[in-house]
Amino acid sequence: MIEGRILPWTEDLQDEGYPVWTDWEAGQRDVFFLDRDGVVDTTFNITPYDPGNPEDYTYIMNLILDLRNETWGQDTVTDIDGNVYETVQIGEQLWMKENLKVTHYNNGDEIPTGYSNSEWASLSTGAYTVYNDNEINADTYGYLYNWYAIDLETGVCPEGWHVPTDDEWTILSDYLGGSDIAGGKLKECTEGSCPESEYWNSPNMGATNESGFTGLPGGCRWASSGSYLYLGVVGFFWSSTEFSNDDAWYRILNCNYSGIGRTIDYKGYGSSVRCVKDEPEVGTILVPYSTG
Structure with missing residues (x-):
């Protein structure tokens, strides 16, 4: 020692x-x-x-x-709207185990919503939406946010929490054995019957949810058309890390893949958000x- x-x-x-x-x-x-x-x-x-x-x-x-x-x-954290989220510790990180569904920034300002497909496709400011404009979907999958919403200093995560950086996502996947297998450990499945799932389409490859992260396939809202796609098939999760003026890094969980994907795409996409606990300044x- x-x-x-x-x-x-x-x-x-x-x-x-x-x-x-x-x-x-x-x-x-x-x-x-x-x-x-x-x-x-x-x-x-x-x-x-x-x-x-x-x-x-x-x-x-x-x-x-x-x-x-x-x-x-x-065990839980509460956002500015009063939504309560369960949390899970994975390695030395503390994560929400549910997708964000807040409608206000932390300064109390409303996050804009209610855009048509064409309006969504032309946005360069913060906004959120619900899959297929059906509020019932928010109960399970949370809301979909464009990157402009999560980039503001006002913040969308509860106080003391933040949208994970690209590096923090990598720390998570590395802790779970690397990107090739971490996806299965992050994906939701029916306890005792994995990889079966009420939410993921079959085959939900490799799903065990052994991390407790309970990743869900919330789909996305397309940046260029405003269309809703991939509910039940893919979960898209923003990082706070910018790649260029137009693009940012995010992570992907897919029903047909046991890994977790890392890629960049347009900031105008509507994607799910998970928050991670700030490290204390002590x-x-x-x-x-x-x-x-």
Whole structure:
């Protein structure tokens, strides 16, 4: 074991002279919260602590966030409209396990909607829609947003959450074994009867939903025509990462593919949105390990 190991989500500040205090009495591994100046604010003892254990990770994060009256491993999160979403921890990320269905930006402004096909195709500002203009679809699949809506600083995700970057999507798929197989682990299926699904068209290839992400095939609204396509077949999920003035990165889950696709397309597409929890801005946490 490495003495003075720093938790993986923090900046490495193990410079010479940095204050590290250790106490191996009773085999305890002492966790310290330090502010930006290296001053110890609070000391917690965890016995034992395993940084690779999601339960231990959640426990540590909650100890940290208690100092800010926040919660890391929360079971639900609520948007500005009052919609409540279940969450799931996958690796060191906390994700919504439902598609976003908010109708207001976080500053309270309404997100425009109600566009005809031709109007949608000509948009270069934020908007949302519901598949086939049928509000019943929003109950299951959430709304479809163009990229302009998720790019605004006002934000569409609940406070403390954000639309994942392209890199954050990659972290997710890498944790689940790589893009060739991660899709199946992310796709919804009927518990006990996978890959069967009430929502995905057959064959729902490779679907196990073992991650708990519960990815759904919400389809899309085409950028060039405003047409609705692929409900039950494909789930399109935006990233916040721009590729060019016209295009942005997103991810694709497909009933005929066990992987997760990564590609770019026009910002005018209407696609689903999943939110991921912000990493807290806290001081460094040092976890001393006994070397013997």
